[in-house]
Amino acid sequence: MALAQYKYMDIIHRCFRCGYCKFPQDWADVDNCPAYARHRLESYSNGGRLWLIRAWVTGEIQWSPHLADIVYSCVACKNCEEKCPLSFSDEIINMVVAARNEMVELGLLPPPVKDYLKNVQLHGNPYGLGAKKRGDWAGDLSVEPYADQEYCYFTGSEGAYDTRAQQAARSVAQVLQSAGVSFGVLGNEETDDGNEVDLMGEDGLFELLAEKNIATFKRRGVKKIITLSPHSFNVIKNKYPQQGADVEVYHYTQILADLIGQGRLRAPRLDGACITFHDPCFLGRWNNEYKAPRKVLKAVAGARIAEMQRSGKSALCCGGGAGNYYTDLLGASPDSPARIRVRQARETGADILAVACPNCLTMLEDAVKVEGLESEMAVRDISELFALSAQ
Amino acid sequence: MDSVYRALADIVGEDYVSEQTEELFTYSKDLGTSEPRWPEYVAAPKTADEVSRIVEMANEQKLAVVPLGGGMSLAGLALALRGGITLDLKRMDQILELNEQGRYMVVEAGVSHGKVTSYLHKNAPHLMHSEPGAPPAATIGGNLAIHGQGDLAHPYGFNSDMINGLEVVLPTGEICRMGSCALGNQWYTLRPLPDLSLFMGWSGCTGIITKVSLRLFPCKKIQEQDVFVVENENLVPEILFKLTHVGMAEDLVVVSQEIPPPFNRLHYILINLAGDSREELEFKRQLIFDQNLAKYIQEGTGGIGAAGQDIERPVVSKTSDWRKGGGFEYVGAIVPVGFYPEGFRLGVEISARHEIPYTVLGRVVGCGHSMMFSWTYAFNRADNDTVSHARQALHETDERVLEMGGTLWKPAVFGQKLVMDRMDANTREMMKKVKTLLDPNGIMNPGNWEVA
Numbered sequence: 001m002a003l004a005q006y007k008y009m010d011i012i013h014r015c016f017r018c019g020y021c022k023f024p025q026d027w028a029d030v031d032n033c034p035a036y037a038r039h040r041l042e043s044y045s046n047g048g049r050l051w052l053i054r055a056w057v058t059g060e061i062q063w064s065p066h067l068a069d070i071v072y073s074c075v076a077c078k079n080c081e082e083k084c085p086l087s088f089s090d091e092i093i094n095m096v097v098a099a100r101n102e103m104v105e106l107g108l109l110p111p112p113v114k115d116y117l118k119n120v121q122l123h124g125n126p127y128g129l130g131a132k133k134r135g136d137w138a139g140d141l142s143v144e145p146y147a148d149q150e151y152c153y154f155t156g157s158e159g160a161y162d163t164r165a166q167q168a169a170r171s172v173a174q175v176l177q178s179a180g181v182s183f184g185v186l187g188n189e190e191t192d193d194g195n196e197v198d199l200m201g202e203d204g205l206f207e208l209l210a211e212k213n214i215a216t217f218k219r220r221g222v223k224k225i226i227t228l229s230p231h232s233f234n235v236i237k238n239k240y241p242q243q244g245a246d247v248e249v250y251h252y253t254q255i256l257a258d259l260i261g262q263g264r265l266r267a268p269r270l271d272g273a274c275i276t277f278h279d280p281c282f283l284g285r286w287n288n289e290y291k292a293p294r295k296v297l298k299a300v301a302g303a304r305i306a307e308m309q310r311s312g313k314s315a316l317c318c319g320g321g322a323g324n325y326y327t328d329l330l331g332a333s334p335d336s337p338a339r340i341r342v343r344q345a346r347e348t349g350a351d352i353l354a355v356a357c358p359n360c361l362t363m364l365e366d367a368v369k370v371e372g373l374e375s376e377m378a379v380r381d382i383s384e385l386f387a388l389s390a391q
Numbered sequence: 392m393d394s395v396y397r398a399l400a401d402i403v404g405e406d407y408v409s410e411q412t413e414e415l416f417t418y419s420k421d422l423g424t425s426e427p428r429w430p431e432y433v434a435a436p437k438t439a440d441e442v443s444r445i446v447e448m449a450n451e452q453k454l455a456v457v458p459l460g461g462g463m464s465l466a467g468l469a470l471a472l473r474g475g476i477t478l479d480l481k482r483m484d485q486i487l488e489l490n491e492q493g494r495y496m497v498v499e500a501g502v503s504h505g506k507v508t509s510y511l512h513k514n515a516p517h518l519m520h521s522e523p524g525a526p527p528a529a530t531i532g533g534n535l536a537i538h539g540q541g542d543l544a545h546p547y548g549f550n551s552d553m554i555n556g557l558e559v560v561l562p563t564g565e566i567c568r569m570g571s572c573a574l575g576n577q578w579y580t581l582r583p584l585p586d587l588s589l590f591m592g593w594s595g596c597t598g599i600i601t602k603v604s605l606r607l608f609p610c611k612k613i614q615e616q617d618v619f620v621v622e623n624e625n626l627v628p629e630i631l632f633k634l635t636h637v638g639m640a641e642d643l644v645v646v647s648q649e650i651p652p653p654f655n656r657l658h659y660i661l662i663n664l665a666g667d668s669r670e671e672l673e674f675k676r677q678l679i680f681d682q683n684l685a686k687y688i689q690e691g692t693g694g695i696g697a698a699g700q701d702i703e704r705p706v707v708s709k710t711s712d713w714r715k716g717g718g719f720e721y722v723g724a725i726v727p728v729g730f731y732p733e734g735f736r737l738g739v740e741i742s743a744r745h746e747i748p749y750t751v752l753g754r755v756v757g758c759g760h761s762m763m764f765s766w767t768y769a770f771n772r773a774d775n776d777t778v779s780h781a782r783q784a785l786h787e788t789d790e791r792v793l794e795m796g797g798t799l800w801k802p803a804v805f806g807q808k809l810v811m812d813r814m815d816a817n818t819r820e821m822m823k824k825v826k827t828l829l830d831p832n833g834i835m836n837p838g839n840w841e842v843a
Binding site: 013015016017020041043060062 | 416418
């Protein structure tokens, strides 16, 4: 059965399947597409995926759970869009998301995707935890509710509920406090940012989430937002304005970089440490912000910064994007992107793998454990390094 | 779960084998106009030993085995014409040895040309290999299996001339080495052992290339592209003769294409030069333009189109989007350099008849001993009529090339049959004997190069 309403029918056939989409900027290997790196079969490359989507749309093949897994294995890291030489390159992720829109409409989702969306719908977070507990991450930190402070600190669902990401959420708050930044939090009034819901193809739910957060911003008079997560940063910056939001949004590393420039933030001292930085896709390729986190890390006294061979636009995604940190369609293998990434990080000789995203934090820390590298390399959110000196 | 699937999973691991519709669909098509041909299984081995075990199992089951590299031939040469197992070799992607002084590297055959280029750039920037005019995902092994050629073709010939040794899994599963590596573990030469070059140009019908000793060549510090333009196609062969006499170019390519309009009916002779200093480059440029091509400039029959341009990796895939349609395929022919004018006119004529903007290209291979000439036909993948037109244009071109005395390069099955119909009978019989001897069960990429 052909899907007449598929939005990109006029261009999806234009993918030549030439394979550029798998490479990093320097052509070092064909494994910079996370799904392809994990599976190494053409069906999982973005070229293969687009051809499969088209075949499903035209009725050449039928939907199957395996097809749905392939479509949802794209983590929306945008590596393909960076490398594709054709004029429609900036629509590649949109073409995949449009196929997910169709699967959502038809109720044809992989079970973990269905769980994710159901949890967000019912509880406002993918973990299925109580909405009333959203503000618990702050614990005994004296974080104030947002009133009329300069910034609203938006933690996102990972920072609010994931135990490891909560530590990063707290670190950011501590660092902001130590620098005297005026901020407050929405607490239980915050709901999931919707970035992953949108990428999973659940348009309707995304709109509800965005509307709810935007209404809260307006009701509480929020004008400036600091996010823990690059995913929140991305969606509030690029998608919320279409839903009527009128706020300035910053990723916390941008604020920290600014504070360092103003001399308001005390940098930690880590003598002899070697730090490598993993670019989060939603800060880097999605929003072209590569400098701020590096500026922050360079301020760490006594430490050496070692770039990975693949960094910036070439960074290999941790595999956690588009909800895959939860659905885990790319895990359980030495070829999972998170495990490849920590091996790449270790090749630099770094003993600290610094991240600036709660999804990357949990994905890469788990991978370090599975790789047996715990005694050699620690995964730390950038804020955690600075929280050391803030205490 | 059937026994073949189970056996494949035991060899390569569950993650790298599939009998599911989605993978079979993906591997049933290549990028050109070939009709889909579905394999029954897809497997991605990691080692030559795994390839060997798969081939042994396929012999027992009398099951076809189709090796696949980057899948860039466009001519359907890695489609499963008789079903069976498609072997995606791109997990065999390790760079095993770099011998700088001996100017070679040993690589697994599934490594991409892009990875080799990147590796050399980082680890031995004074060395280079020949990149084909293909996307960087094209693999070293696949390119050899079709007698590829690329930059450096003018001084050094076909890419299949640019090797020092091979490791191959024979159709019966034995792992076999060719060249000095057969005597030990040194990969520096193919000669002077008896010539056993049975694996290049056969598109995987005689075995699966698993390792390659790839010759490397000096990579000069400065690379540039100069362009000489003429309007009269009849002048191209004599200009190429003069250029090959000078012997300075690392690549000599002539292009003519209908789009964009300013290019229409003009012939752009691309001359890639390299030097370790500006003086060296200037000397070469003077020899070429001031001495050898000055006559054409003075006559007004030719002119310098550009000088000192950067050489960029050709983005061949863009051709596929000329008709906003995601597809093109070309006939490649190995022809004498003197064929250019007639080949150009043939391309214009056939393209016009099929309402496809013409694109022709000729690359000098060796010191003018031959030329790879291509006629490219773009199509819209979503419009079957345009696909049919392109396919018909390809077939007509195949036939006309042979009528004109050319030979077809990496032909699709249609062209292979035309070639074998015209082939010297004894040669054809020898092909048959070789194939039968090597592949008694006829499992290797069957349907390709089958002598009736």
